[in-house]
Amino acid sequence: MLVFVINQNKKPLMPCKPSKARKLLQAGKAKVVRNTPFTIKLLFRSSGYTxxxxxxxxxxxxxxxxxxxxxxxxxxxxxxxxxxxxxxKMEQRKMYRRTRRSRKTRYRPARFDNRGNSKKEGRLxxxxxxxxxxxxxxxxxxxxxxxxxxxxxxxASFDIHKITNPEVSGIGYQEGDLKGFYNIKAYVLDRDGYTCQHCRGKSKDSRLHCHHIVFRSQKGTDAPENLITLCETCHKALH
Structure with a gap:
């Protein structure tokens, strides 16, 4: 554990041991300026060596x-x-703003193109x-x-496609697992044989859903590895 040190002009110096910092504080030659991480400020002129x-x-x-x-x-x-x-948070702010304006400005003209900041070049x-x-x-x-x-x-940037398939090159980047499928749901249904992976079709329910194994609210992704086919009966039971 080290104690960070700054000089009289708030310029950082090399950190010191807690025992040395304790002696400086007891002698009145330093004062505490931050608890986390613990930082002291010297009250005397120092050489400034770093x-x-x-x-x-x-x-x-x-x-x-x-x-x-x-x-x-x-x-x-x-x-x-x-x-x-x-x-x-921005969606929530948008909802509150619309509610407030509809409540307080009954005859306010419609405004839909008054966000000039969103059109600035280089905006993030x-x-x-x-x-x-x-x-x-x-x-x-x-x-x-x-x-x-x-x-x-x-x-560093990582080639995720090449990690999963080291031999991929050229046009192969456009020919992944989802090639030939309309969307991810179509791929997952075909991968699972259009069969509920929980009851294996025992419920006789023909309606199928793509279920997230790890919920989106728990930072689950839409990757095929996180999706599984469930019938509506099993899907409702899980939710």
Missing amino acids: QPVTAGMDTGSKVVGCAAIANGKVLYQSEIYLRENVSK APSIRSKLEAHFREKRFVESLLPVTEWKVEL
Whole structure:
């Protein structure tokens, strides 16, 4: 465990051991400025000596990993879970706005093209902008704790199709498992032989559904591996 240190001008210095920080606090030469992570501010002039610190960030759409090292020792590490509810919050705001306007402005003219900001060149969707700003926010936070001299960011892109099928190339990228099917539901029904995978057709119910094994509300995907064929009777029993 280390204690982060900043000087009188709020510039980050190298972290120190808790015992040294305790002595500085008891002597009145430092004060606590942050509890998590524990950070102290020096109340006297210091030399400002620092060592090279390398920070790294593993970008992601759901979780961001960040760490900083110096002389082979880890000084800082964190995981940031990005917001997944931005779109839902905006839909909720849209609903409240419409309800309020219909309630308070009975004779208000219809307005449907008054969102000039959404047409700006280079604009990012709010959900994407939120994730991007979270990366920069973590970068600024690390730089406020440590004298970072170098950043290394992982921007690797993965060929998911090639991971599942190493021999794929060229036109093969357009010829996946769903080739020849109208949609994912048609593929899943054909894969399962148009038979309920729970009762195996014992219910004699002819109506079939594509059921999510892991619900969407629990961050399940629409991938075929997460879908299964169920008859309406079994589907209702599960819901």
